[in-house]
Structures are given as C-alpha cells and as structure tokens.
Amino acid sequence: MTSAAPATAAVPLGSPAGAAPGWSAVRTTGLTRRFGTHVAVDGVALEVPRGAVYGFLGPNGSGKTTTIRMLLGLIAADDGEIELLGRPMPERLADVLPRVGALIEGPAFHPHLSGASNLRRLDVSDATADPATSRARIGQALTRVGLTAAAGKRYRSYSLGMKQRLGLAAALLQPRDLLVLDEPTNGLDPQGTREVRHLIRDLAADGTTVLVSSHLLAEVEQVATHVGIMSAGRLLRQGPLTEVLADGVAVLRVTTPDLDAAGDVLGRLGLASVRTDAEQSCVQARLGNVLTEDVAAELHTAGVRLRGLTVERPDLETLFVSLTGEGFDVVE
Amino acid sequence: MSSSEPVAAAAAPPWRTAPHLPGAFRRLYAGEMRLVLGRRRNQALLGVLAVVPLVIGVAVRLSTPRNGDGPQFLSQIAGNGLFLVFTALTVALPFFLPLVVGVVAGDSIAGEAGTGTLRYLLAVPVTRGRLLAVKALGVASCTALAVLVVALVGLLAGAVLFGLHDVTLLSGDTVSLADGLLRTVGVVVFVVVALFGLAAGGLFVSTLTENAIAAMATTIGIAVFSALLDAVPELRPIAGALLTHHWLGFGELLRTAPDGGALLRWSLLHLAYVAVFLSLAWARLQTKDVTS
Amino acid sequence: MTRTRRSLRRGIAWTAPLATAAVIGVAVAVPMAASAGTPGLAGTTPEALLAALRTTDVTHLSGQVEETARLGLPSLPGQDDTASLNWQTLVTGTHTGNLAVDGPQRQRLALLGTLAESDVVHNGSDVWTYASSTREVTHVVLPADRPDGAGTTPDPGDPMNATPLGAAQHLLAAITPTTGVSMAENTRVAGQDAYALVLTPEDAGSTIGRVVIAVDATRHVPLRVQVFGAGAPADPVFETGFTSISYDRPSAATFDFSVPAGATVTTRDRSTGAAKQPNGHTGTPAPTVLGSGWTSVVEFTPGPGALAALGPATGAQSGRSSTELLDRLLTVQPNGDRLLATALVNVLLTSDGRVFAGAVQPSVLQQASATR
Ligand SMILES: Nc1ncnc2c1ncn2[C@@H]1O[C@H](COP(=O)(O)OP(=O)(O)OP(=O)(O)O)[C@@H](O)[C@H]1O
Ligand SMILES: [Mg+2]
Numbered sequence: 001m002t003s004a005a006p007a008t009a010a011v012p013l014g015s016p017a018g019a020a021p022g023w024s025a026v027r028t029t030g031l032t033r034r035f036g037t038h039v040a041v042d043g044v045a046l047e048v049p050r051g052a053v054y055g056f057l058g059p060n061g062s063g064k065t066t067t068i069r070m071l072l073g074l075i076a077a078d079d080g081e082i083e084l085l086g087r088p089m090p091e092r093l094a095d096v097l098p099r100v101g102a103l104i105e106g107p108a109f110h111p112h113l114s115g116a117s118n119l120r121r122l123d124v125s126d127a128t129a130d131p132a133t134s135r136a137r138i139g140q141a142l143t144r145v146g147l148t149a150a151a152g153k154r155y156r157s158y159s160l161g162m163k164q165r166l167g168l169a170a171a172l173l174q175p176r177d178l179l180v181l182d183e184p185t186n187g188l189d190p191q192g193t194r195e196v197r198h199l200i201r202d203l204a205a206d207g208t209t210v211l212v213s214s215h216l217l218a219e220v221e222q223v224a225t226h227v228g229i230m231s232a233g234r235l236l237r238q239g240p241l242t243e244v245l246a247d248g249v250a251v252l253r254v255t256t257p258d259l260d261a262a263g264d265v266l267g268r269l270g271l272a273s274v275r276t277d278a279e280q281s282c283v284q285a286r287l288g289n290v291l292t293e294d295v296a297a298e299l300h301t302a303g304v305r306l307r308g309l310t311v312e313r314p315d316l317e318t319l320f321v322s323l324t325g326e327g328f329d330v331v332e
Numbered sequence: 333m334s335s336s337e338p339v340a341a342a343a344a345p346p347w348r349t350a351p352h353l354p355g356a357f358r359r360l361y362a363g364e365m366r367l368v369l370g371r372r373r374n375q376a377l378l379g380v381l382a383v384v385p386l387v388i389g390v391a392v393r394l395s396t397p398r399n400g401d402g403p404q405f406l407s408q409i410a411g412n413g414l415f416l417v418f419t420a421l422t423v424a425l426p427f428f429l430p431l432v433v434g435v436v437a438g439d440s441i442a443g444e445a446g447t448g449t450l451r452y453l454l455a456v457p458v459t460r461g462r463l464l465a466v467k468a469l470g471v472a473s474c475t476a477l478a479v480l481v482v483a484l485v486g487l488l489a490g491a492v493l494f495g496l497h498d499v500t501l502l503s504g505d506t507v508s509l510a511d512g513l514l515r516t517v518g519v520v521v522f523v524v525v526a527l528f529g530l531a532a533g534g535l536f537v538s539t540l541t542e543n544a545i546a547a548m549a550t551t552i553g554i555a556v557f558s559a560l561l562d563a564v565p566e567l568r569p570i571a572g573a574l575l576t577h578h579w580l581g582f583g584e585l586l587r588t589a590p591d592g593g594a595l596l597r598w599s600l601l602h603l604a605y606v607a608v609f610l611s612l613a614w615a616r617l618q619t620k621d622v623t624s
Numbered sequence: 625m626t627r628t629r630r631s632l633r634r635g636i637a638w639t640a641p642l643a644t645a646a647v648i649g650v651a652v653a654v655p656m657a658a659s660a661g662t663p664g665l666a667g668t669t670p671e672a673l674l675a676a677l678r679t680t681d682v683t684h685l686s687g688q689v690e691e692t693a694r695l696g697l698p699s700l701p702g703q704d705d706t707a708s709l710n711w712q713t714l715v716t717g718t719h720t721g722n723l724a725v726d727g728p729q730r731q732r733l734a735l736l737g738t739l740a741e742s743d744v745v746h747n748g749s750d751v752w753t754y755a756s757s758t759r760e761v762t763h764v765v766l767p768a769d770r771p772d773g774a775g776t777t778p779d780p781g782d783p784m785n786a787t788p789l790g791a792a793q794h795l796l797a798a799i800t801p802t803t804g805v806s807m808a809e810n811t812r813v814a815g816q817d818a819y820a821l822v823l824t825p826e827d828a829g830s831t832i833g834r835v836v837i838a839v840d841a842t843r844h845v846p847l848r849v850q851v852f853g854a855g856a857p858a859d860p861v862f863e864t865g866f867t868s869i870s871y872d873r874p875s876a877a878t879f880d881f882s883v884p885a886g887a888t889v890t891t892r893d894r895s896t897g898a899a900k901q902p903n904g905h906t907g908t909p910a911p912t913v914l915g916s917g918w919t920s921v922v923e924f925t926p927g928p929g930a931l932a933a934l935g936p937a938t939g940a941q942s943g944r945s946s947t948e949l950l951d952r953l954l955t956v957q958p959n960g961d962r963l964l965a966t967a968l969v970n971v972l973l974t975s976d977g978r979v980f981a982g983a984v985q986p987s988v989l990q991q992a993s994a995t996r
Pocket of ligand 2: 064065105
C-alpha cells in the first residue's frame, strides 16, 4: 500500500512511439457482435496506440457505436478480446473505466436537473473521484467546454450544441488516459467544432489518447494521427493517417516528352497501373511504397526530360468514398 | 518478489488501479436519493400519501361514523387519534402505497435507460452490481419513506384532531398509549417489509425495459393482479403465498397476544419475494445490453 | 447458430435466481417434510384410547385452531372479510382461531380475521363476547351454581363446537353401542405425535360416514377432528384441528375482560334463570334435543325476527342478499316445509315456524317434525 491519492494521470503514459510496445490504449482482436442474424461488428481488430488521436470512421450503421459500446462494457461481445489501457475488458471494467472518459452516441442527462447538477450526479457516482475537489473539477470541465454561463440552467432548456458540450464536460470530469468520443461535434456550431478540435489537440498534447468517431472527415483529417475505417461491420483500413492516405492510392504524374522511357522507368521501379497519356504527354502510375525522390533520381539517370513531376495524394474523403463505396443507401 | 515478477511487470501497463475512496457508496446513495426525491412527480406522490390521513381525519371530525361503517378502525378514530394511523394505512395499502412504490421502483432503472443516463452511469463506472445495490437501497428507502409519511401524518393529524389515548385492541383489551405506540412502530415496520416484495418486483420489471411508464404500470399491475388472484376462491390453497395476501397482516400486532411466529413467517415470505426478485434483477442487469 | 461466449455468460448469470428459488424451496420444504410422516408409537386399542380421551387430566392449554367446513354452502357475503367477521361464517370456508383453556371455569376463543377479531371470554360466571368490527359487547351472567355452563342443553351456535375439544366432546357423546371404533395410521398434529381414532356411525339415518379424531399420544387431548360425509368423500366435510398447541397454563390475564371504551354493551342476566332481553325481544324457548346418538335432532323455535330473516324475500333491507341466498338453498317440500340441505347438517323449517336440525338425513328430520 502506498499513497491512496487518486493520482490518475500521475504516470505519464508515453507517446505513440512509447517504449513499452506491449500494450495499447485500445486493442481488440476478432471483435464480433450479432443482433439476431445481422452481424453488426465482424471480426474487428482495433489498434489504437497510446497518445494517438484515432479517427474512427465509417458510414451510418457500419458498427462504430456498437464497437464503442463493447469497448466500454455496455454490451457484450459475441466473440473476440478487448484490452483497454492494457487491461482486459469487461473483466477489469472497474479499474479501467475511471481512466476513460466517454461520450457515447450523443449526450444523455436528466432533463429536470441543471447542467452542473447532472455533472455532480456523475461525479458522486465515481468511487475514485475525490469529493473535496468535485466542485472545482466540475467548474473546470464546464469552463473547458464553454458552458460556465449555462451551468445553472436546466438541461431541458439546453440547445443541441449545449447538450453536446455538457456531454463533453462529463467526459472531462477527471484527468483521463483515454477519451472515447462518439460524434462529439454533432450539433455544434463552427466555433464549437473548432473548440472541440483544439480540445482534442490539447488533450492529446497532455498524453491522452483520443478515439473519436465522426462523419466530419475534414475535421478528423485535421486532428487525427491515426484512422480506422469501418464498413458493414468490418474494419477495412487502419493505421497512421499518413500511411493510410498514402497507402497505394497516391498517384504519380510525370509530364515529359519521353513518354516511353518514363514508362519503362516507372515499370522497372515496380509502380502499379502505369498508364501513358500521349495527348497530355504524361505518364501516370500508383506510387505505392516507392519514394518520390527515388523515382525522380531514376528518371534523371535514365535521361528522361522532366517537364513536371507531381504526386497527388487523395484527401480522406476521397479515400473514404473509394473504400466504402459511392452508394448512399445504408449497407446492412 | 519472485523472479517471474519482472516479466509480468513488463507486460502489465504501468498504472495502478485507483482505489475506491471511503464513503463512495454513501455518496452514490445520497446522489440517488437527491435525484429521486428532487423529482416533482415523486414529491407530488408523497403529498398524495400525506393527504390520505388528513382527508380521513377531517371527514371523521365532520361526521362521526357509526361502528362498522367504512374502512377498518374508522369508528375508533374519533375516540383515539392513533387509529387514524391504522385506518390511513389500511386505506393506502391497496392502491396508494403500491402506486408510489410502483412509480419509484419501475422508474429506477428503466427511467435511466430511457433517458440514456444508464449508459453514462455504467461508463463512470458504476458497476452493475453496485448500480443494482444503490437502486435497491433507494427504492427501499422511498418505500419506507412512503409508509412513514402516511403513519406520521396520520399520527400528527390524529393527535391534533382527536388526541391520543389508551388503545383498545382487536381482542377488546385495552393497553396503554405507550404500548400502542410501540405496536404502531411494529405495524410500520411490518408494512414496509411487506411492500419491499413489491418494490423488488418493480426493480426487476425496471431492468426489463427502457420504457419507465410501462415498468411503473406493470409493477402496480403486479400488486393489483395479486390482489385479484387473492380474491379467487379456487386459488385459496395458494393464496397464502401471494405477494399481497399478508399485507394487512399487521392487524396481528393489534391483538392482545400477537402471533410472533405468524408475523415472522409472513415477513419471511415478503423477504423471500425480495430475494427472488432481486436475484432476477441482478441476472437481468448483468446480462443486459445497454443499447439505449 | 453457435453457442457464443455471450450466451454462455448469460446462462451463468441466470442460475443465480434459480439458486435463490431453490434455496427458498428447500427452506420451505424441509420443515414441512420434518413435520410430516407417521410417528412410531406404542400400540394401543381404540377402547383404551377412548377411555384415555374421556379421562385426560389436561385442564389447561392454549393454541391456534384451524377450522374448515365444506358443507357445500356458497361462501356467505363478507366471509372472513375484515368488516363483517362473525361466528356464523364458520359454516363455510376456513377460519383460524386462538383458543385458551384453563379448567372448566375459564376459556377464551378468538376468531381471527384480517384486521378483525371476535372473542368469547368465559371467566367464572361471566361470558363476554366482543366483536372488533362492530365494537359490540354482550355480557351473559351465568347462574352462580353452574358457572361452567355444564348440564345446559348443547347450543348449536356455541363457537366452542368449532374447536377440536368441543367437536370431539359432541362426537364422543354420540357414540352408541353400534358405533364402530378402530384405529387409523398414527399422525402428527401441531407438532405432537398422535393416535388416530376412527368412529364409524353405521347408522343409516346419519349423514356422517366416518369421524377421525387425532389424539395426542401422551396427553390424550383431541388435536384434530375430521368428519367425513356418508358418501366417503376424500375431503372431510368438516375439519378442525390445532395448528399449534402449548400445554402451559395461559396467564390469568387472558381471561380478564373489561368493556373497552366506546363499545355498546348488551347484558343477559341468566343468574336467576330468567333471560333479560334487551330491545323488547321475547325470549326464545331453549332448544330441545330429540333422540340420541348419531341421529339426535335439535328442535327450536326461532323468534319472529329470525324467522323473517330466514323466510323467502320478506323485503328485509340489509338482509336482501342473504335472503336471496337462502331462497336458493331452501327447497320446498310437498307438505310446505322448507329444507336446507348441506353435506353434513340438514335443517328443516316447518310451515308452523319450528326448526329441526341435525347431522341426519332429511327423512329423519321429517319424522321428528311429524312425531312432535
Ligand atoms: N440494439 C440493436 N438491435 C439491433 N440492431 C442493432 C442494435 N444496435 C445497433 N444495431 C445495428 O448494428 C449496426 C451498426 O450500428 P451502429 O450504431 O454501431 O452504427 P454506427 O456506425 O454507429 O452508425 P452511425 O454512424 O449512424 O452512428 C446497424 O446495422 C444497426 O442497425
Ligand atoms: Mg453511431
């Protein structure tokens, strides 16, 4: 027995490049959940490194919320393993969840209580929360989401964005090692959206891992270090944002009069889908794992006269649509 | 430390479980009571309960009822205000008390599920066992409070309107007021324990649905249904095991020599209902998918 | 679909309520099983048991009695209801009472209802009755020389008849030389080992097929009396037995009765023989017993008020429902008499206002009325 202080964040949990590769903020293997015959989550292997801001993406009904509910022990998995902060869930739920802040599928509070009273109810429910600091922490959380002025108003009278902010405040009542935010910017005004972005950046800078599901891909692209893309219950792609964006889809375009020679060089380097466009006098190929500077050097040694060399990286939205399909209808 | 320790230490994440602070459950319980008692609807219901003895007391004051008229003990109130407590309990037991118990118990978990606050409580985390414990304790407290409101308002109104005197028991014998008050305490305890059975049933129903109104209605329905079954002559052999059958058994305490064995048996029956319903509620809550 | 971990966990959790129910079931069943069974007792003869019953030296006891009548009567309005609990309801359904006896001078019987009680307290020359629902007290003063009431004609309305002690006393008195006496399997009643004595009237005029009296094996007190109808039905038509019994002397205070405040008191002074009737009722002649043994018949002439209540639809305001009930139960005989037939007791109301009742076939009643 050492100190009994609830020093939740006393141990810095390190960076994504952290030294202890043995454990992650979130790790699942073969996570599966059926509703009747419908498989809502199908063999998902999430890997959220510590310190990452993980954008959890996917069309409506792709299983994001269901996955998050399983992570937090709200619903049982049919199959698969879950580790949160290195501990198995839901077995170690009582140990793990005090270090996890969560916003799950929108905020939910008692309408007849004020925002502050609602937060107080949650805080007294936390067996690890110090009652002596409760008031201060509630105040801080409300300030952090810009809700101080409306703290005494009944939740019933809050606007959609104010409710969302209160939900965020609840997740921030304690210093957290992991934040799980399911669509945190839903209903927020542009300022609010920006604030949430800054908030996530700040928290990540303090070492908090953030798992954020969102449909605002531009927002995610701005803050996420990692992304995972779900579709129809499967995790299609996951990894550092740069890698995922770069992964096979970056297109190299060489503008040159020496079309044939350029095509040979690209083929020799192993670039896929080499296509020659005589009209535009350019050669295109998918960059893959080859570095752009190596391509440039090879072209030079082969004596290809370069008019232009560009690499077009798709944005997250393009990638998202290319992975999950153009179809508007919800995939069941 | 054994030699295998470093390996385990390397695999285990370098954070220690935050300890539960002293008084954590008490704070959880206080928060629960604040929530339940802060609700207007529940305050109004307790108000209705307080009105029951007041109405009876005033009615008796205005027109002295004859022997054998109206609910039990009614004709005795004018002579002794203490009987207002028993009359009020007798009047409140078939419907008003089950109504309050049904609303509070039915709402306890279904209400949280309906508003979505259940998922946030569980994510705090309040473990499901702890949640059930605090909800059960909260519902039990409200049940006791409801009975106390009827009894205390009855006692006060009775004392003010008619005065308190020595008590004529059902057996025709008369005991001192102190003895009578002691028996009244016993009556209150008996009624509270009797209602615990329904309260636990309501708690179980409450784990089954996200619709609080449905859970409340079902809980009140349990009490009504049990009373209906109790009235069916063909079911006499099993009537003694029905949830509501012994609710009025508090009359035993108003005999010259109360049958302690019977009182204990009936209370154990009510506690058996509590045990069954609570274990059902536990199993349901443990396995419940919180998808609201 | 394969059995997933989720469904497995689910199954494990639901064993908790099953286990709880099982534990409760065991807790209920074990004491039940323990109290059941047939105790092994030293052999005895019915004659010896009869003799022991008549000479038992137990003078005081107390206990709870449960009485059940299955006479085939519909349940009376207000039966074991809180408000209208009264002794008449003993003829139908199941009732519980507390009995305390301390010699022939002191008895108390309390009929227990929910939130109600009717008491009969006999102490010396005073007999008090109290009904909690109406708060009515009657006070009967017995003749000083006969404070135990012994020797007076048996009163068919005496609630003591509904106790094992009273019922056994009557039935033993009915034994005739032709009555078959035998033993049935030993039993346990109210936690006491008991012999079972069987009386078989073997008299065509009786409605009683068989009587089984459970007799405390050591103290020779009748613990339970079961009366079976002539058709040998499985359930007794009348049954009364202790559910608990103590042979300690009840405290003297048990038999004290003082009129509670607010009660209305009716006094009947029988100390000088003349019945003082309140509200101007003319005294009813005492019932007479005709015949003896199993076919004895009680004759009495109820007062005009009582007859009106029994008569068909005479428009008694509050008695409407019970009068209708009687209408359905009474069958009019060819000679104008009316018969109330039950599984055990038959009652004949003659057109001239006399009443004959007994645990006998209707023909016996008719005969009795004809010969009088
Ligand atoms: N309680 C439930 N019962 C039955 N099916 C459910 C339940 N909850 C979710 N589903 C199904 O599981 C699938 C995944 O739902 P989920 O809520 O996880 O999607 P999502 O990715 O969060 O979608 P969105 O972006 O719209 O929030 C959907 O097809 C949905 O219909
Ligand atoms: Mg969702």
